[in-house]
Amino acid sequence: MSHYNFTRRHLLGAAATLAAGAAQGALAQPSSGKRPNILWIVSEDNNAYIGAYGDKLAHTPTIDGLARKGVLFRHVYSNAPVCAPSRFGILTGVYPESCAPANHMRANAHWPEAFKTYPQLLREAGYFCSNNTKTDYNCDVKPEAIWDVQGPQGHWRKRPANQPFMAVFNYETTHESRLFKPTAGRVTPDMITLPPFLPDTPGIRQDYASYYNMMEKMDGQLAERLAELEADGLAEDTIIFHYSDNGGILPRSKRYCYEEGLACEMVVYAPPKWRHLLPVAPGHELTSPVSFIDLAPTVLSLAGVAQPAQMVGKPFLGPRASAKTYAFSMRNRMDERYDFQRTVTDGRWRYIRNYMPHRPWGQHQAFEWLAKGYQDWESAHRAGTLNADQDRFFQPKPFEELYDLRQDPHELRNLAKDASAKPQLARLSKALDEHMLAINDNGFIPEALAGEGYFESRNRALYPLPQVMELARAAVSGSASTAQLLAGLDAKLPVLRYWAAMGLLIHRPAAAKPALQKLLAQETCDQIRVLVAETLVHLGEVEEPVKMLTTLAAQDRVWQVQLQAINGLTFIGEAARPALPVVQQAALSEQEYVRNAARYLSAVLEGRYTPSLPIMDFERLMQRMKG
The missing domain is CATH 1.25.10 (Leucine-rich Repeat Variant)
Known part of the structure; x- marks a missing residue:
């Protein structure tokens, strides 16, 4: 009988993989047992469409079995609603917006040479570290330099005898791209109950059904991997994590700062000898917020390795474990479309701040729109058949959003201007401001402008973040007068001029036209020129701005x-x-x-x-x- 209570079908399905491992001559490499082995099984683009989370349509016996014997994390969040920025934070323990352009999807940020990633720190402490196979780290870290084995051959079986290991396996079975063709299975479109923000179309129903079937397929693959671990005699020495790299792929999920884009699934199992490292008893849930920025500190905690200062997360397992109050996330450029959102949740309330409210949520993106669900949604919008909740996706955004997730799980009733929710708005807004200052949020620097980077952005002569945040908030929210924004156009620093120009683009006061015409001819910063030109077109000046x-x-x-x-x-x-x-x-x-x-x-x-x-x-x- 399997240690994890898997089905016989899943165990038999692992036979080919086990045989391949035997051929490599490294099937049974017992660890010393003095430190736990750590196994990360990472799947892609998953919300909690899982039985253990209460989803009655889901068929995920492997994950459900891990949850029964381990810990289910009820409120776990990625730091970005898309893979590359999220994976940067997981690898480095640094928020992507602290090290621009890592906050954009996709980019190549510079990782400071003085800092080390978690696999480097674990290797220095005597762990064998392998990654199979995805990287997508959004920075210039060379994967082959930080792992003992990187690529398709990455496996704990490659390690020397008795060496503790940290092994990562990435499964793309549920990746967004797999949704572009239907996946058949036990769930069919007629079984789906759609959320109220989506129209009921055949394409959307099929996408949901395919997603459930992809999740079931992925669950079976996890069973095969865990069967390998058991066959190798390593189950009693290995702490197992299963989590997704960001939220789901159904409409208004991936790329969007709502629960569907940020809320992930995660279960952790520790065998009896390491059970004392769990924060709650096996079979229970952890309900306090957990963020992926906490993953690297948690692994270091389990391994008994010191956490470096640049890693600002909190371990949620091991001797250094502590609970946290908030989980913070962000969005900047997503592929070819620019946006700027910051958000915080305590698991009950979600607060979102939109620094580009003039752009709709639903900006067309080439990759995203390959999904039939997005095509159907926009077609219904163009046909005028959507109700107000469904059509909101294609409209400009408010500056602030606040949702009571307990009463409004689909985040449709924005309480930002509700007097009864004012204390929650003030609390979460303050927490977000403090967080952005504490991590030195680079998001206000327009992409490719001087000042991007972990250390570069800490030069207050170039990037005075408190002043920039104050101006940006006033400019975007409308609390700044036209005169104040025009005065901002004379600032010495480009980043300040940029946010003054952004405020004028959002609010488009006619009185600003003469100053903008002058600025169009004199401004030397291309990023600001773009804003000024677009604003002038909206104010009726076309030829020169175009x-x-x-x-x-x-x-x-x-x-x-x-x-x-x-x-x-x-x-x-x-x-x-x-x-x-x-x-x-x-x-x-x-x-x-x-x-x-x-x-x-x-x-x-x-x-x-x-x-x-x-x-x-x-x-x-x-x-x-x-x-």
């Missing part, structure tokens, strides 16, 4: 500025038509996000766009599905 956006969208600019300009052109509608030749040229770019944004805008201006039009080409899609 020329500016066209110039900035040309191929001779850094790709981030080019992308920002194409986004600006996208949101001025028909006024962007004179830029079409340059946009068509950008649609041939080798830079993925520039190419996709330009292809979309070209299709719109040429009258070819429909929600089902594929913006990404198939070959590039297949390359992305491999990673």
